[in-house]
Amino acid sequence: MREGWVVGVDIGGTNLVVGAVPVVGGPPAAIRTDTTRSQRGADAAVDDVVRMANEVIEETLELHGGGRESFLGVGIGSPGPLDLEKGLLIETPNLGWKNYPIRDRISDLLGLPATLDNDANCATYGEWWLGAGKGTRCMAGVTLGTGIGGGLILDGKLVHGASGCAGELGHTTIDFTGRRCACGNYGCLEAYASGPNIAARAREGIEAGDHSILADLVDGDLSRITAQTVYDALLQGDEHAQAVMLETAKILGAGIANVVNLFNPEVVVVVGGVTRAGDHLFTPLRSEVRRRAFDVAVRACRIVPGELGDAAGVIGAAGVFVADTGLTP
Numbered sequence: 001m002r003e004g005w006v007v008g009v010d011i012g013g014t015n016l017v018v019g020a021v022p023v024v025g026g027p028p029a030a031i032r033t034d035t036t037r038s039q040r041g042a043d044a045a046v047d048d049v050v051r052m053a054n055e056v057i058e059e060t061l062e063l064h065g066g067g068r069e070s071f072l073g074v075g076i077g078s079p080g081p082l083d084l085e086k087g088l089l090i091e092t093p094n095l096g097w098k099n100y101p102i103r104d105r106i107s108d109l110l111g112l113p114a115t116l117d118n119d120a121n122c123a124t125y126g127e128w129w130l131g132a133g134k135g136t137r138c139m140a141g142v143t144l145g146t147g148i149g150g151g152l153i154l155d156g157k158l159v160h161g162a163s164g165c166a167g168e169l170g171h172t173t174i175d176f177t178g179r180r181c182a183c184g185n186y187g188c189l190e191a192y193a194s195g196p197n198i199a200a201r202a203r204e205g206i207e208a209g210d211h212s213i214l215a216d217l218v219d220g221d222l223s224r225i226t227a228q229t230v231y232d233a234l235l236q237g238d239e240h241a242q243a244v245m246l247e248t249a250k251i252l253g254a255g256i257a258n259v260v261n262l263f264n265p266e267v268v269v270v271v272g273g274v275t276r277a278g279d280h281l282f283t284p285l286r287s288e289v290r291r292r293a294f295d296v297a298v299r300a301c302r303i304v305p306g307e308l309g310d311a312a313g314v315i316g317a318a319g320v321f322v323a324d325t326g327l328t329p
């Protein structure tokens with residue numbers, strides 16, 4: 001296997017993360033995080049990515065020596081839907097960008113070859129390569145954040161499907177007459193259990209008369225409630241926040257039970273900020289999966305939090321570059 005580095009880029013609805021990942025696998029030698037500010041447009045976000053990548057490259061070379069030629073390429077993870085062949089971002093409900101040639105823009109500006117894959121696929125691949133799914137043959141990843149993403153790995157390869165959309169767990173229907181989703185459908189998993197929708201459900205409960213210290217935590221401005229404040233209230237023993245988190249766990253459990261029955265994975269790795277809720281999330285989530293999915297599938301499947309934290313997307317994006325360009329032995 002070749003020595004050297006790959007720049008991993010994780011474009012999220014909230015944050016941009018850029019890191020330098022060793023080709024052989026390992027934690028990033030240098031990493032930068034910045035807010036996405038998606039409303040300024042895709043060009044401005046790409047400029048930020050390129051600036052952060054140049055900083056990361058410089059810092060890595062200062063720490064480890066060598067020249068710029070030890071950087072072999074860039075792996076990019078972006079929200080989709082994407083045209084993987086052309087390297088295009090087709091449409092992003094959570095960013096508002098359309099028909100944008102993100103792979104070639106970043107590749108040209110950095111002067112490095114680049115690969116593109118879906119952000120959730122990259123986080124899934126990172127956890128499979130170096131994290132909680134290491135050594136498994138059949139893995140599903142679930143990313144909880146501004147949106148909900150998913151990824152499927154079979155025999156060490158990401159499953160892309162006929163047009164690159166495989167694994168879009170967040171936009172599977174769990175209630176066919178349910179809440180409107182950013183994608184236009186009704187009753188998607190994401191419309192209930194993404195960070196902003198956890199906050200929205202907590203707010204709606206208070207507006208309907210549930211008593212909660214959440215109102216005090218945001219000084220009465222309910223629009224300031226986030227998934228994080230719901231978690232803070234839960235830790236302080238707030239019953240409304242506990243009920244919202246329990247319902248979130250059951251909703252995610254229903255969504256993951258569908259994945260378990262459809263794909264029969266050895267492990268489901270759940271990543272993202274909401275996993276900080278720990279057992280408050282995972283204990284009821286696992287029992288909901290047990291209640292719904294086939295026993296023989298449930299017994300073969302671990303449901304665990306990711307091990308790579310916020311770096312999963314960056315590590316996985318770099319890992320996809322390593323795999324796609326044949327740098328692996």
Ligand SMILES: [Zn+2]
Nearest residue numbers: 171181183188
């Ligand atoms: Zn949807």
